[in-house]
Structures are given as C-alpha cells and as structure tokens.
Amino acid sequence: MTDLTHLDATGAAHMVDVSAKTDTDRQAIASGRIAMSGDAAAAIAAGTMKKGDVLAVARVAGIMAAKKTSDLIPLCHPLPITKVSIDLVPDATGVTATATVRTRGQTGVEMEALTAVSVALLTIYDMGKAVDKAMTIGSIRLLEKTGGKSGDWRRDGESGPA
Numbered sequence: 001m002t003d004l005t006h007l008d009a010t011g012a013a014h015m016v017d018v019s020a021k022t023d024t025d026r027q028a029i030a031s032g033r034i035a036m037s038g039d040a041a042a043a044i045a046a047g048t049m050k051k052g053d054v055l056a057v058a059r060v061a062g063i064m065a066a067k068k069t070s071d072l073i074p075l076c077h078p079l080p081i082t083k084v085s086i087d088l089v090p091d092a093t094g095v096t097a098t099a100t101v102r103t104r105g106q107t108g109v110e111m112e113a114l115t116a117v118s119v120a121l122l123t124i125y126d127m128g129k130a131v132d133k134a135m136t137i138g139s140i141r142l143l144e145k146t147g148g149k150s151g152d153w154r155r156d157g158e159s160g161p162a
Contacts, residue, residue: 023106026109028101031098031139031140032141033094034097036095040132043128043131049130052127054124055095059088062116066101066113067081077106083101083102094135099112101116121137122137
C-alpha cells in the first residue's frame with residue numbers, strides 16, 4: 001500500500017508531504033463544454049438571460065472555485081494561487097470554458113484548473129436552466145501542465161489560450 005501516494009503504510013488516507021519539494025513556477029490549463037439549445041445559447045451570448053450576465057457570473061464563479069479547491073477536494077493542498085483566468089467562448093450550441101491557473105509552489109494546480117472549469121460550467125447551467133434544463137456538461141479535461149518534478153505535459157492535438 002505504500003506505493004499509493006495518498007495512503008500511508010496502514011492504508012489510511014493522508015495528505016502527501018510536499019515539504020521537501022522545490023518551489024517552481026507551475027501552470028495548468030483545463031477545458032470543458034456545456035451544450036445547449038440554440039435559444040439558450042443565443043440568450044447567453046446576447047446577455048439577455050433573466051438572471052443576468054451569465055458569462056460574467058460564471059467567470060467569477062470559476063475564479064472563486066480555483067481559490068477554494070482545497071476546501072472541496074479531500075487531500076488537496078491549499079495553494080498560493082498567483083493567477084486564474086477563465087475564458088468563456090459562446091457559440092450557436094453552447095459555451096466552451098478554459099481555465100488557466102498559475103502558482104509558484106511545491107505542488108501543481110491541475111485540480112484548481114479542473115475545478116474552475118467545472119464550477120464555471122455549473123454556473124452557466126444554473127443561470128440558464130429556466131430556458132434549457134437539458135443542457136449537458138462534458139469534456140472536462142486537463143489540456144496541459146507545466147513545472148514541477150514531473151515536467152511539462154500537454155494533451156496531444158489540443159491547446160489552451162496563449
């Protein structure tokens with residue numbers, strides 16, 4: 001059981017000790033999409049949803065979620081996040097969300113980027129469900145991460161904002 005990083009020798013869950021790791025600049029980019037009816041997509045793009053500016057609220061929700069990730073994900077380290085950006089791109093059938101999160105620290109920000117995307121998309125659902133309850137959230141994935149002992153990683157064939 002000791003090969004599993006989040007379990008101790010007895011099998012009990014624990015937070016990984018990163019104190020011996022060197023601080024490095026780290027970044028993670030994640031993406032996801034919410035698909036919806038044309039009517040809902042048009043209202044969101046035009047800013048005419050009854051609950052207000054869906055994209056502005058979703059952007060703030062995503063930023064807040066990145067900052068609160070360690071409160072939501074067990075065994076996730078609280079991190080000094082130095083940047084969070086949420087890119088929301090509406091089109092005729094939905095919205096694509098991309099989160100970029102940065103820190104300088106001893107562990108990466110992949111979970112923060114994935115959480116930011118997830119909550120931004122959930123916020124879009126919440127604010128648009130009066131028009132389309134059948135919206136579908138999916139394709140939430142890490143696009144790339146940089147920094148740290150394991151080095152850089154990028155999903156083949158995909159890219160985030162520059």
